Amino acid sequence: MANKDQNQDNLFQKVVSHAKEYGFVFPSSEIYGGLQAVYDYGSNGAALKKNIKDYWWAAMVQMHENIVGIDAAIFMDSQVWKASGHVDAFNDPLVDNKDSKKRYRADVLIEDHIAKYQAKIDKEVTKGKKKFGDGFDEVQFLATNPNVLRNKGKIEEIEGRLKKALEDEDMAAMKQLIEDCDIACPISGTKNWTEVRQFNLMFNTELGAVAGDAAKVYLRPETAQGIFVNFLNVMNTTRLRPPFGIAQIGKAFRNEIVARQFIFRMREFEQMEMQYFVKPGTEMQWYEYWKDLRLKWHLLVGSEENYIYHDHLKTAHYANAAVDIEFKFPFGTKELEGIHSRTDFDLTAHQELSGKKLQYFDTELNKNVVPYVIETSVGLDRMFLSVLCGAYTEEKIEDGDKTKERTYLKFHPALAPIKAAIFPLTKKDGLPDKAREVMEELKYDFTVSYEEKDAIGKRYTRQDLIGTPFCITVDHQTLEDNTVTVRERDTMEQFRLPVSELNKFIGEKVSLKELLKNLK
Numbered sequence: 001m002a003n004k005d006q007n008q009d010n011l012f013q014k015v016v017s018h019a020k021e022y023g024f025v026f027p028s029s030e031i032y033g034g035l036q037a038v039y040d041y042g043s044n045g046a047a048l049k050k051n052i053k054d055y056w057w058a059a060m061v062q063m064h065e066n067i068v069g070i071d072a073a074i075f076m077d078s079q080v081w082k083a084s085g086h087v088d089a090f091n092d093p094l095v096d097n098k099d100s101k102k103r104y105r106a107d108v109l110i111e112d113h114i115a116k117y118q119a120k121i122d123k124e125v126t127k128g129k130k131k132f133g134d135g136f137d138e139v140q141f142l143a144t145n146p147n148v149l150r151n152k153g154k155i156e157e158i159e160g161r162l163k164k165a166l167e168d169e170d171m172a173a174m175k176q177l178i179e180d181c182d183i184a185c186p187i188s189g190t191k192n193w194t195e196v197r198q199f200n201l202m203f204n205t206e207l208g209a210v211a212g213d214a215a216k217v218y219l220r221p222e223t224a225q226g227i228f229v230n231f232l233n234v235m236n237t238t239r240l241r242p243p244f245g246i247a248q249i250g251k252a253f254r255n256e257i258v259a260r261q262f263i264f265r266m267r268e269f270e271q272m273e274m275q276y277f278v279k280p281g282t283e284m285q286w287y288e289y290w291k292d293l294r295l296k297w298h299l300l301v302g303s304e305e306n307y308i309y310h311d312h313l314k315t316a317h318y319a320n321a322a323v324d325i326e327f328k329f330p331f332g333t334k335e336l337e338g339i340h341s342r343t344d345f346d347l348t349a350h351q352e353l354s355g356k357k358l359q360y361f362d363t364e365l366n367k368n369v370v371p372y373v374i375e376t377s378v379g380l381d382r383m384f385l386s387v388l389c390g391a392y393t394e395e396k397i398e399d400g401d402k403t404k405e406r407t408y409l410k411f412h413p414a415l416a417p418i419k420a421a422i423f424p425l426t427k428k429d430g431l432p433d434k435a436r437e438v439m440e441e442l443k444y445d446f447t448v449s450y451e452e453k454d455a456i457g458k459r460y461t462r463q464d465l466i467g468t469p470f471c472i473t474v475d476h477q478t479l480e481d482n483t484v485t486v487r488e489r490d491t492m493e494q495f496r497l498p499v500s501e502l503n504k505f506i507g508e509k510v511s512l513k514e515l516l517k518n519l520k
């Protein structure tokens with residue numbers, strides 16, 4: 001267990017370093033020390049991110065004739081966030097240590113404390129395995145060992161109290177739990193805590209130049225509300241009626257208290273959300289449809305063993321069913337995408353506060369109705385991280401009598417930042433000119449790169465590290481018969497192709513159509 005965790009920790013550190021070293025993700029304002037939980041995307045990262053967006057947009061908007069895209073502003077009337085419940089309820093419990101001045105999420109402090117009891121149980125199991133060897137019966141051991149039972153009891157007790165305090169939004173109970181658990185600040189080592197209080201995750205600023213007149217506005221914490229407030233505009237301009245969807249990709253901002261795990265939890269991030277408006281009573285059928293289709297979308301570019309569904313037993317105040325698609329990140333299996341049946345909560349709330357009817361005329365019922373909504377919501381940055389973690393591959397390869405390590409990013413070609421790299425074998429004999437000619441043929445359709453520095457082997461390695469699926473080498477034979485060597489990233493196989501066939505060959509491999517026609 002400990003070894004496995006250690007490997008996973010190492011793997012995560014490697015992915016984070018790789019992302020920086022090869023131009024995928026940099027800490028924001030790094031020359032000034034970096035801004036916590038804010039990141040910039042480098043040349044390869046920006047290209048990968050764009051390809052993920054295109055993949056999502058094609059699957060959601062282009063492939064569904066009843067789904068359209070919009071691009072709403074980040075700033076919205078602050079009444080939007082009153083109606084949606086964010087002003088009153090988008091909170092996390094927060095506690096400060098008075099000595100270190102460090103701020104924590106109270107529930108996370110308690111969960112980290114619970115993890116210590118779990119670690120004690122794991123240690124007992126390791127000891128048991130050592131002692132009893134092949135005769136070790138783990139189930140029996142867990143059910144009877146007094147140390148295990150004591151620690152299990154502690155976990156159950158603390159979890160129960162935490163759950164109740166969160167449900168009741170009882171901050172005093174949360175503080176009491178921190179005291180009863182004797183939790184010390186990891187930085188100062190003291191137990192000198194402030195009261196636990198609710199902390200609203202929305203950032204706010206002022207709109208308007210004249211002091212006093214300026215209105216408070218929030219940076220949107222989700223893109224969904226931009227869709228709800230445009231429900232009528234879209235219906236009126238597209239003539240769509242339920243079932244239909246509105247999709248959007250855009251930035252969202254949350255002042256997360258615990259910002260860790262790289263781009264998994266950021267303060268500025270992007271969401272790809274779609275709200276599907278349906279006739280009341282049909283929502284569960286559409287919920288199942290989207291639950292199924294969204295997982296299939298992930299599986300087309302990822303390995304099946306990395307994804308699971310996690311049904312929510314307790315749903316948010318606005319939902320009557322909710323499921324997460326979770327991904328096995330190296331630091332744990334965590335939410336990647338949420339599919340929520342949001343009922344008519346949002347439209348009804350906006351209808352009440354704005355006084356505008358947010359309804360459609362249902363011809364079967366012969367009356368105006370507020371539709372129900374199924375939402376699919378995936379973080380673009382989290383998707384990026386899942387794709388990066390899934391692609392990071394280290395393997396041993398035989399090279400004569402030596403064994404070498406090879407690291408590469410096994411992106412699906414449709415997502416790879418660069419589709420093909422073009423190399424002249426040498427810098428002599430007119431090969432660079434010929435290679436430039438090949439590049440000219442390809443660059444209008446694909447993102448390609450040209451390299452002539454270093455030996456071919458080194459150039460292959462550099463492209464492997466950024467996940468380029470094809471390397472194309474122009475050699476002396478090219479000058480005679482206009483064929484090139486194509487080397488495939490994953491198999492490292494090489495074969496010759498006429499230059500005239502390259503567009504078609506690469507086009508099929510990276511085509512969203514080839515990928516998405518399997519999305520059924």
Ligand SMILES: Nc1ncnc2c1ncn2[C@@H]1O[C@H](COP(=O)(O)OP(=O)(O)OP(=O)(O)O)[C@@H](O)[C@H]1O
Nearest residue numbers: 256264265266269335336337338377378379381382
């Ligand atoms: N701080 C964040 N950084 C990056 N992505 C995020 C962040 N918060 C949410 N997301 C992404 O947006 C999606 C939808 O947001 P939603 O409000 O359902 O998340 P959430 O349940 O609050 O997430 P979590 O429980 O991880 O905070 C999430 O599935 C996730 O992919």
